[in-house]
Amino acid sequence: RDAMHTVFLYHAVPKGLNMSIVNPGGLPRYSDIDETSRKLCEEVILNKSADGKHVERFLEFAENVKKPAPAAAAGGAGGAPGAAQGKDAWRNGTYVERLQYGLIHGIDKFIDGDVEEARADLKIPLHVIEGPLMQGMGIIGDLFGAGKMFLPQVIKSARVMKKAVGYLTPFMEEEKRAAALASGEDPDQPKYNGVVLMATVKGDVHDIGKNIVGVVLGCNNYKVIDMGVMVPCEKILERAVQEKVDVIGLSGLITPSLDEMVYVAEQMKARDMKMPLMIGGATTSKRHTAVKLATKYEHGIIHVLDASRSCTVVSSCLSSEKKSYLEDIKDEYTEIREEYYATLVDKKWKTLQQAQKMKPTIDWSKVPPKP
Template structure:
């Protein structure tokens, strides 16, 4: 603040408290979206004033979490060990000890090299004690005593086994090696040898196979292995279990009550939703950690989920969904679980889900545990806690207590501080309409580019994120932590794209149209082939400072003429790269090859997005015309350094998914591309993209944000809906709590 950086507990808490009050009371910012970094400073410098820096952060974190409910705490962990630079083993030990205590005080996240983070319990006891003396400032000579044993922390690099020397080890060790390194070449013969020794398929699974997968799970949890490697390990496990399957069936017939593994988890993408990459990844990671996974796939009705959960005696039910309407289906299923007397925990995951929605909308309807899971790496810990006889009660109590706090905060916060809708409407984007050029062509055209044409348009950064490898392409390929894994995954992706091209697995199809259009109030009027169509739009309603507009997509079009004629133009598109993906993925899964199944799904998603960029470029240059993009590289195009936008219904600038039905009708998308919409407005196939085209040179992407009751009522009127129906479709954007 004005007095400088905070280096004591009191100063850290004082500054964070001041910022918290400003953000929550004056700005109306949600507490759960606030992340504080109370400053981590170096310890062990030899300067007495620095000795308490570690304790100051830990204690400040404890108070911030207690006194400023809802916020998160982060910090740059490597700062704590800066005095020991040059001695990486000591630094890693300091990071491990510091995080051990800071996390228990409430620290939520930190910046640290996870691949070089020692495990607290694995530290040499003497080293750990002396590191804690430094971090916790327990004695005045702590730094000197740590330096005395610093050499103990230095580990010798393990020599890598060369070639096939690991094949000379006992069968249990060979199986573990194959699991950890994702080698499936010898797994069937090793499984057969283990079966010959143990005489029971369950003993093989629960013995050497699970021993190997436990190593994989532990390394994944510690950040020593990454998702692509884990999925390869799962492929090895499935191949081994596949060899054992006939013997498992025989043993099950003799003992029908036998149940292997840590428990059974049933997973499903809810009715109306077709997206399942994230769910598939969670399933693989759970299998790698000893859970039996029953995956029902996509578009699964609530009653089928519950019937199958009873049939397989599921210990946990997990629901996934990507689009906003899936949230309502999850609420419905929670109610049904209560009505039908279920008592197993319910996991919630997917891109549109959140801890807030789970606490406010889903958890109140089911009392046996509803837990939001953010990603695959957390699913294992959650499942373990829920199925532990000693931990389950306390874990659920903590979750339910946290959810109650979220509900109380949500209720006490009241409505968001928004501008009246009339004020927002009068503060639209001031654009020079004369800048808009007329298109060179109007009508509808279909396209079927080859995978080879689209390949160079792929944005690889989101591809790596799908596999939980975070970093920007191409820099991620040389990343010190995940670079080797990223390079291996990238090579696999290139090989599969070659195979897709060679074998003709995918057939991208798309359609684009340009129509006469105009703005009529807060709606867009489009002259389609079958007559005039009105498309209501939404407007930002946050209070804006001077010269900051409340944007709406209608601002990027000329007003309708006095006689109602359209005075401008806009476009629309729908593209897919997903035809035949489901069949090919099913074939991979039948061959116990989850790695290639997930790889193809993630590549199809990227090809669909690449198709959307390719199509938009054709639209700007050829169909609309007049867009000079000479000199723009593929990276420039991915970074959207061009004129015009392609906002998608269901996304920030136009969050109502139902607009897709109008778009599909105007495009005749089903006839032109084979794409369709589910009752929840998800596009099928899943690897599909659709949206509107706006050509105004000042058009830009934005998010609508929170909406007030007045705008929602106006939008409902323009859509011909009840207010309750509008609130259901716009639930994530509501700036108030609707009446039940």
């Protein structure tokens, strides 16, 4: 059943499915389903096979799955050691491989030990985040974009990432404090490179990606004002003016957050604000930012793909090259918009009435029921 659900979603989401009720704990990744099971599921779901006997094959396979293998049936401590060893075989990899596997599969049991091993090797805690951890999140982003991972799985992965960053945070704080003392500065009154306000927009409670960006920026000597989740537009903009921030960063994971981000951009223009606006989150994209957001506010809207890019973006927004940087972004987004609108020209839309007249007609008399 779990494999059936995953295969169904894999094919249905690109065809327009936008609502489903599933058990996120029993939803394997599409690429993790063995080829035989995946083929059988796809034949049944698509009702298509070379010989037309896919249902019979599927039922036969399901019956065999129900029957425990002789070794497993023996049970006990020595019943099926091979299965247990196979399940934990990933623990034999390098710490990079183990960290990425744990992230992708949402396993946090070993994360502290693996992160500590990475920290001991890489020496600098931030390098663990920007290296193997962000590489793992990048793989997750690619799988999610390809429809091979779904939102519940991404959330499980994000929780593992949060635990990993939480383990590293005290080490990074201590490192930052030591650096301030070494340079003769008061660690309790640091001099920042700039001020960034971060918030998850109204209607959205997801904050793990935002928190990671905050950690990365903080480690690069930026003051980060984190307003948390479910933050209304008015509070974001009022705080930005009050704190005289240099950049605003908006985060969101669910689709309605995209509309709220558009509203924030419109209100920034209405209030004649001047600071650049960063956009990030699982449902955001460069194309959406170019098409829906970039035209709403003229002082810089930048889509940030992941936390590792945030420092480069903020640094560019605060540098002497800010004007040319934002102009380049604007030109890129204009090109993306034009390409997007060009794809709509050849689309021929039909009215609801026209579509209803095209519904398929089936002559059931030609399809006798099976006994």
